[in-house]
Amino acid sequence: LEEAEENLLVVAEILENAIDSYKNVITQKLAPQYAPYKNALFLGRHITYPFAREASLKLKEISYIFTDCYPAAELKHGPLALVDEHIPVFVFSVLDPVLYQKLVANVQEVKARKGHVVVFAFEGQQELLELADTAFILPQ
Numbered sequence: 001l002e003e004a005e006e007n008l009l010v011v012a013e014i015l016e017n018a019i020d021s022y023k024n025v026i027t028q029k030l031a032p033q034y035a036p037y038k039n040a041l042f043l044g045r046h047i048t049y050p051f052a053r054e055a056s057l058k059l060k061e062i063s064y065i066f067t068d069c070y071p072a073a074e075l076k077h078g079p080l081a082l083v084d085e086h087i088p089v090f091v092f093s094v095l096d097p098v099l100y101q102k103l104v105a106n107v108q109e110v111k112a113r114k115g116h117v118v119v120f121a122f123e124g125q126q127e128l129l130e131l132a133d134t135a136f137i138l139p140q
Helices: 002-034 046-063 097-112 126-131
Strands: 039-044 066-071 088-092 116-122 134-138
Touching: 002 134, 039 046, 046 066, 046 088, 088 097, 097 116, 097 126, 116 126
Parallel strands: 039 066, 039 088, 088 116, 116 134
Antiparallel strands: none
């Protein structure tokens, strides 16, 4: 439990540093860019699915727009039909190489339908970063 607590404190610090590093670009550039959207879709895999759910909920609470969240593996089972150039799709990446490749395939499907992709990726995940319209890079 002590190790888990220590790891959570490290993760919290990493996330706070990431937020601080992107704060200006978010408020000055990205907030005005994304404000006109009336819907949003969030995707995560495995351990990042709860992050995606929480992000979806927070955006819904502060913007009063419709957002929904799905496990990325379920994308083909309905939510993909909603994707077009009018809906940003927020994707939370994973470190596991097998799940990462599946996530890249999900994002390729979104891009094939002209979806606007916002990714939260880890350093070195170049394939995913190249597919993104907007990217936030986190240290591994």
